[in-house]
Each structure stands twice: as C-alpha cells, then as structure tokens.
Amino acid sequence: MDTELELNSPSATYSAENIQVLEGLEAVRKRPAMYIGDVGERGLHHLVYEVVDNSIDEALAGYCTDISVTINPDNSIRVEDNGRGIPVDFHEKEQKSALEVVLTVLHAGGKFDKGTYKVSGGLHGVGVSCVNALSCYLKAEIHRNGKIYTQEYAKGKPTSELQEGGHSDRTGTIITFRPDPEIFITTEYKFDVLETRLKELAYLNKGIRLKLSDLRDTGRDEAERNVEFYSERGLSEFVEYLDESREKLIDNVIHIETEKAGVPVEIAMEYNTSFSENVHSYVNNINTIEGGTHLTGFRRGLTRTLKNYAEKSGMLAKVKFEINGDDFREGLTAVISVKVAEPQFEG
Numbered sequence: 001m002d003t004e005l006e007l008n009s010p011s012a013t014y015s016a017e018n019i020q021v022l023e024g025l026e027a028v029r030k031r032p033a034m035y036i037g038d039v040g041e042r043g044l045h046h047l048v049y050e051v052v053d054n055s056i057d058e059a060l061a062g063y064c065t066d067i068s069v070t071i072n073p074d075n076s077i078r079v080e081d082n083g084r085g086i087p088v089d090f091h092e093k094e095q096k097s098a099l100e101v102v103l104t105v106l107h108a109g110g111k112f113d114k115g116t117y118k119v120s121g122g123l124h125g126v127g128v129s130c131v132n133a134l135s136c137y138l139k140a141e142i143h144r145n146g147k148i149y150t151q152e153y154a155k156g157k158p159t160s161e162l163q164e165g166g167h168s169d170r171t172g173t174i175i176t177f178r179p180d181p182e183i184f185i186t187t188e189y190k191f192d193v194l195e196t197r198l199k200e201l202a203y204l205n206k207g208i209r210l211k212l213s214d215l216r217d218t219g220r221d222e223a224e225r226n227v228e229f230y231s232e233r234g235l236s237e238f239v240e241y242l243d244e245s246r247e248k249l250i251d252n253v254i255h256i257e258t259e260k261a262g263v264p265v266e267i268a269m270e271y272n273t274s275f276s277e278n279v280h281s282y283v284n285n286i287n288t289i290e291g292g293t294h295l296t297g298f299r300r301g302l303t304r305t306l307k308n309y310a311e312k313s314g315m316l317a318k319v320k321f322e323i324n325g326d327d328f329r330e331g332l333t334a335v336i337s338v339k340v341a342e343p344q345f346e347g
Helices: 002-008 026-030 041-060 098-104 127-133 191-204 235-242 293-312
Strands: 066-071 077-081 135-144 147-154 163-167 172-179 209-214 226-229 254-260 263-271 278-283 332-338
Touching: 026 127, 041 066, 041 077, 041 127, 041 172, 041 191, 066 191, 098 127, 098 135, 098 147, 127 135, 127 172, 191 209, 191 226, 191 235, 235 263, 235 278, 235 332, 278 293, 293 332
Parallel strands: 066 209, 278 332
Antiparallel strands: 066 077, 077 172, 135 147, 135 172, 147 163, 209 226, 254 263, 263 332
16 A cells, blocks of 8 residues: 555656756766676776777778787777778768767767778777777877877767877877776776787788787786787688697698678688587677577588588498488587678677
8 A cells, every 4th residue: 555655646756857868978878788798897898899890990991901909007008000090070960070979979980881881890880989988088099181180088078179280191090098997897908808809800800910018017028918910811720720729630721712792701610530519600800609690501501512422422321310410510610700791780
C-alpha cells in the first residue's frame, strides 16, 4: 500500500522536465563504456587504437607510410603520422574549423565519403572525438599547407583557438592526449599490450612502418623500450609468427591474395602437427573474434576444395567414415583479412 502511495505522489510524476538531452560529447563522458568497451585497462588502451586506426586509414588510402606511438613519462600518449593531416579549413555547416568538428562532434569524419576513404576501420566517426571526450588534456598538431596548426582541448572542449604558427615542409597529424583519471580506473599504459596490437597491424598492412617508444623509467633497457614493426610479406609472416613454436607439416606458407566483387581478400595458412585449429579473421584491420561471413566462407571453401581433391585422387576410397570440415582444420593455422568498403559489424 505504501508503494502505491509513493508511485501516485506528485514527486513521482514523469514529464518533459525529466527528459535530459546531453549536448556535444557529454554522452561519452556519462556512458564511456558504451563507446570504448569499459573504463578499465581494455578501454584505456582502446583510446590509443582509435587514434592509430585513423593513421592506418590514411595508410590504406595511400597517403601514410610511418606511424609512431610514444608513451610519455606522465602516461600521456603521442601518436604521429605522415599522412595528409586533418583538414583545418572552416566548416560552413558547423561554423568551426574542420579539425574542431572532427574532435568535438560525434559521427563526424571522412569515413562516410567513399571518395575520401574507400576502406576504413572507423565507420561511425566516433573514434577520435571519444578520445578527446575522455581525456583531461588533448593537443592536436597538424602539418598541412606548408604550415603548423595547433589546438588544445580538455574533456572534449577546446581550451584554445586554432592557432597557425611556423613553417612545415611535411604533412601529418600529431595527437597527444592524457586519459582522464576521473573516468578510468587506471591511467597506466602497458607497453606489452600496445606492442602486441602494433605488431598485429604491421602484419595486416604490409609496407607500413610502426614504431613504439616508452619514455617512462620502467627498468627496461633502451632496445626494449623502442621497438619497430615492418612487414614485407604481410600475412605470410603473421602465420610464421603464430606457428613459430610448432612443428610444420608443409615447408612454405600458402598465401592467396585476390579481389572478389571489389573486395580485396588476403589469406595465409599452413598446417602443423598439433590437433588444434588456430584461425584469426579480420575486416578492415578489426579482429572479428565472433567470426562472420568471411570466416564461414573460408571454412566452407577449404572443406569443399580439399574434399573434392581427396575424392578425385581416390584418397577416400578406403575410408569407412564421413570426413567433415573439422577433420580438414586439424593443425591449421590461418589468417584471413578482407577490406570492405561498408561492412556491417555486430557485437
């Protein structure tokens, strides 16, 4: 009875006054896990991946060859590339610079225009703006048009105007940010976690040089705190790395690089003496750990091809049981990478 009285009391009314609208990047700060997964170690490192992915997209578009990530002594992160640089000209609709639009407006970016980026890991335009929202300090330094442009932010809001100063004989973007301790459980970056992701990106994007430096006093020697990743053969080297502790059944990695319906497809695979299957699949450099049509298609194609070969060569004549797909994937190590213009991600 008391509950009924409480519900019907004036204080329990639900009206337009109860509807809140979060402006700008407030939504990201209010519910950060919705955008970056969580506010623990995983989400903290995800901030770096979001900024690096922008540089990788520049590389996939053919404008960037070098990307460097630096962990500063205060656990802030500096990501530098030699791409075209984020545009800084005035955006008529938003009435601010294009740089400020990219850094402060959700669902803003060049990934929606097929002419700018044919392939991209960032599909929704929320990446770097989320990083800005969840950082207590962010500085963007843009080298473009022979000049250097800078602007600083705090918690998603600009703290300075876009400033033009100095001459530059190169192009590129430098983003320096410090995660907000009010948001994250920890703000201490782990070198090994970032190293694993950058190594993975180097294998997935052959010909791109990625560097990682740690300026903190961690007790590691100079060589351990400064690493560089570069892959000439891409996925073939990735498979060799994954299988380096296993005994191989074939001498050379099987490598297939082709294009189907305008979608570049790359596959590298080999067999070892183990009984386990070790298959990694990627779409636009994103690890699709829940699988997808690309992984299903690979498995079906592999089963069909090997089964047809076995039947035609008479290998199955004396086999008393039905061979299925699992049998063909024992001891298989493979990496599948597709680059799709407009993929649909779930999960």
